[in-house]
Amino acid sequence: MQVIGLCRFSYPALGGFQIGHETVEERIAYLYAEERIEERFRLFETIALPCLKEQTDQDFDLILVTGDSLPRMHRDRLHDLTAGMPQVQIRAEPPRRHRDVMKELINQARRDHDQPCLQFRHDDDDAVSVDFVERLRAVTEDCRPLMRKNRSVAIDFNRGFxxxxxxxxxxxxxxxxxxxxxxxxxxxxxxxPLTIMNFGHHKINRFMPTVTLTDAPMFVRTHNRFNDSRDTDAWQPGLTTLTPEQAGEFEARFAIRTSHVKEAFGSGCAAQARSLRAWRRSR
Incomplete structure (x- = not known):
């Protein structure tokens, strides 16, 4: 069964953001501002990508959607980061209605509409467990009668960090x-023809049966300076620095390496900025 993931990387959609902008130009300027885009790349590289690279089931497709106005230096960097991932298809799209373009891209990615498929969204600053794709398939097999009776069924792994x-x-x-x-x-x-982008994620249980699993941590959702939204109850817990044992568990479960994070957000951050300035001077 085909598994299709969708990840937006600073796509300047019309709609789809809780942070409002008066014009498309204002949204593009906000998304590609140096401070913001640098943080997105650091989160993408250290949090969102490693878990996909190390999935125990590598048989999935990932549509990576960005804007056709993404500056060349960022476009090249995005291609470099995903060069070793045959699952990734980068789509550079002009600004369009958010849900319309995402639904269209997912359905274009379906290789056979006469066969069922599994779909998921993946934010560019979040992680899933390295066995996420494998477990999606397993739950589908466990619940086959439910899947056959309904046009769509959500599968929610709701324990995480x-x-x-x-x-x-x-x-x-x-x-x-x-x-x-x-x-x-x-x-x-x-x-x-339905896709996971037909539904707001928090409201998906209003439109279809859902299968909920709470047995193990399956995601990491990051809190950062440029979150588009912060759910009131989601941001309340006090965050504590991982112990060495917990850091090992994060690496095993999410492929998030503390040394990589420290390098990207610490001294490596300054080095990266210097490299970017040097690249611009050479153009």
Missing amino acids: IAQAGPKGIAAAEGVHPYFVAALGMHVRRGC
């Missing part, structure tokens, strides 16, 4: 948070 990345590494708090984007999947029956 709220976390913050910084020069000292990772601070986190474990909790149960239903219907986050991270570690939420959807089974779509054959012949059905």
Whole structure:
């Protein structure tokens, strides 16, 4: 069964953001401002990508959506970061209605509409467990009668971590948070044109049956300076720096390496900025 993931990387959609902008130009300027885009790349490289690279089931497709106005230096960097991932298809799209373009891209990625598929969203600053794709398939098999009877069924792994990345590494708090984007999947029956982007993630249980699993931590959702939204109850827990034992568990479960995070957000951050300025002077 085909598994399709969708990840937006600073795509200047019309709609789809809780932070409002008067014009598309204002949104593009906000998304590609140096301070913001640098933080997104650091989170993408240290949090969002490693877990996908190390999935125990590598048979999935990932649509990485960005804007056709993304500056060349950032576009090149995005291609470099994903060069070793055959699952990734980068789509540079002009500004369009958010849900319309995302639904269209997912359905274009379906290789056979006469077969069912699994879909998930993946934010560019979050992580899922390295066995997320494997477990999506397993749950589908366990619940096959339910999947056959319904056009779509959501699969929600709702235990995970709220976390913050910084020069000292990772601070986190474990909790149960239903219907986050991270570690939420959807089974779509054959012949059905629905996609996971037809539904707001927090409201998905209003439109279809959902299977909920709370047995193990399956996601890391980061708290950072440029979150588009902060759910009131999601951001309340106190975050504590990971112990060495917990850091080892994060690496094993999410492929998040404390040394990598410290380098990206610490001294490596300054070096990266100097490299970027040198690149611009050479153009």
